[in-house]
Amino acid sequence: GNPKRIVILGAGYGGLAAALRLQKKLRRGEAEVTLVNKHDYHTLTTHLHKSAAGTDHPDNARVDLKEMLNSRRTRLLKAEVQRLEPTERKVVTDRGVLRYDYLIAGLGSEPEMFGIPGLKEHALTIRSTNSVRLIRQHIRYMLAKYKTQPKRLDYLTFVVGGAGFTGTEFAGELADKMPELCRLFDVDPSLVRICSIEAGAAPLPPGMPRELVRYGMEKLTAKGVSFKLTTSIRECTPEGVRLSDGEFIPAGTVIWAAGVRGNRLLEEAGFETARGRVAVDPCLRSRQHREVFIVGDSALVLGPSGTPYPPTAQIAVQQGRYAADSLLAQLHGRRLPPFRYDHRGTVATLGRAEAIGVVGGRAVTGLLAYVLKLLADAGYLFTIGGLPLVLRKTVFRRS
Ligand code: FAD
Numbered sequence: 001g002n003p004k005r006i007v008i009l010g011a012g013y014g015g016l017a018a019a020l021r022l023q024k025k026l027r028r029g030e031a032e033v034t035l036v037n038k039h040d041y042h043t044l045t046t047h048l049h050k051s052a053a054g055t056d057h058p059d060n061a062r063v064d065l066k067e068m069l070n071s072r073r074t075r076l077l078k079a080e081v082q083r084l085e086p087t088e089r090k091v092v093t094d095r096g097v098l099r100y101d102y103l104i105a106g107l108g109s110e111p112e113m114f115g116i117p118g119l120k121e122h123a124l125t126i127r128s129t130n131s132v133r134l135i136r137q138h139i140r141y142m143l144a145k146y147k148t149q150p151k152r153l154d155y156l157t158f159v160v161g162g163a164g165f166t167g168t169e170f171a172g173e174l175a176d177k178m179p180e181l182c183r184l185f186d187v188d189p190s191l192v193r194i195c196s197i198e199a200g201a202a203p204l205p206p207g208m209p210r211e212l213v214r215y216g217m218e219k220l221t222a223k224g225v226s227f228k229l230t231t232s233i234r235e236c237t238p239e240g241v242r243l244s245d246g247e248f249i250p251a252g253t254v255i256w257a258a259g260v261r262g263n264r265l266l267e268e269a270g271f272e273t274a275r276g277r278v279a280v281d282p283c284l285r286s287r288q289h290r291e292v293f294i295v296g297d298s299a300l301v302l303g304p305s306g307t308p309y310p311p312t313a314q315i316a317v318q319q320g321r322y323a324a325d326s327l328l329a330q331l332h333g334r335r336l337p338p339f340r341y342d343h344r345g346t347v348a349t350l351g352r353a354e355a356i357g358v359v360g361g362r363a364v365t366g367l368l369a370y371v372l373k374l375l376a377d378a379g380y381l382f383t384i385g386g387l388p389l390v391l392r393k394t395v396f397r398r399s
Pocket residue numbers: 009010011012013014015036037038039042043045046047048049079080081082106107108109126127165166169263265295296297298311312313314315316347
């Protein structure tokens with residue numbers, strides 16, 4: 001028959017993994033694969049907290065998609081998806097309409113603001129290489145501005161909303177960068193405040209053992225991060241943030257890192273969602289449209305305990321590969337057993353050479369944890385771009 005049309009939306013962790021798998025395993029003439037992405041590069045989102053704080057160059061978080069894709073096997077379309085029409089099996093982009101027989105949607109997430117007044121207008125978020133360029137410049141601008149108005153300590157106050165993965169990793173990097181920035185701008189480092197505001201009772205990703213959380217908090221506190229737990233941000237203004245305990249923290253910088261929701265395009269298309277994430281069947285397909293796979297942050301997959309897996313790059317990659325394998329199996333008249341997540345571990349960095357985590361069921365801290373994270377990152381780069389990419393993003397990285 002005619003080759004099947006496979007469309008992949010998003011070249012993030014999930015979408016790229018699916019595309020690379022299909023590129024490797026599809027037989028010639030079996031299907032036409034189109035990968036649609038807003039940009040012509042893949043973003044290493046898990047590195048963005050470093051570019052935001054300024055401990056790494058934003059260009060290091062980009063990987064040219066053309067380098068990884070074989071243009072004869074995968075068509076890359078740089079376009080913005082505007083609408084999904086699953087009943088019609090089509091996708092509308094700013095570069096035209098695409099029709100498909102199978103769709104793999106890996107459009108990622110967007111910040112969840114929980115309707116808190118002023119956040120959208122006045123807070124910054126860590127979500128793309130462009131958004132982190134803004135954060136990086138803003139931090140420097142605040143220090144420079146303080147020099148012209150030395151009474152304005154709010155210019156030296158940095159509020160981080162949310163102490164999950166992103167919030168704590170960012171706070172650690174920022175604390176590490178501050179001494180250098182203070183030297184650069186002639187600012188007294190003792191006047192700088194980095195405040196981490198967390199609604200829950202403990203910082204760091206859920207499920208971290210209590211002694212690791214304590215270790216992490218001690219390390220970050222020693223670097224100059226102060227924590228306010230069981231406290232939420234009620235309002236954000238150009239002058240600062242109002243907290244649930246009534247306190248107002250005057251701050252020139254507010255970074256919102258307290259949660260994500262699935263990409264809005266999916267709920268707008270009529271998929272059943274919870275916080276924007278599509279509840280998929282055990283094979284990662286939409287329950288309403290079986291030819292649509294959802295992978296990554298936009299998919300809601302329940303773990304064995306009945307609670308959803310948190311959105312991570314690690315699960316997104318496995319889901320992308322699974323969706324590709326499942327598609328291949330269907331094309332060959334086979335069926336694949338349901339998706340199973342192989343959780344290899346979780347490590348959160350706390351700035352340079354410091355991290356905490358659980359790997360292979362063992363708690364790890366300090367330099368060892370940090371090195372394990374570096375190895376996992378290198379392992380990922382190797383799977384998408386081989387040794388040349390690993391070297392370019394590690395040894396020969398832009399400083
Ligand atoms: P993404 O990787 O976000 O990819 C989505 C893609 O879709 C992007 O390329 C985007 O450009 C594209 N796209 C979106 N909308 C459109 C549109 N309308 N049209 C066209 N293209 C579009 N996870 C871990 O496992 N370990 C970590 O250590 C870790 N650290 C993190 C640190 C930070 C600072 C952050 C922000 C996240 C971290 N995460 C970590 C989470 C991880 O980054 C996400 O879970 C992961 O990126 C999700 O992959 P995805 O494929 O669903 O989406």
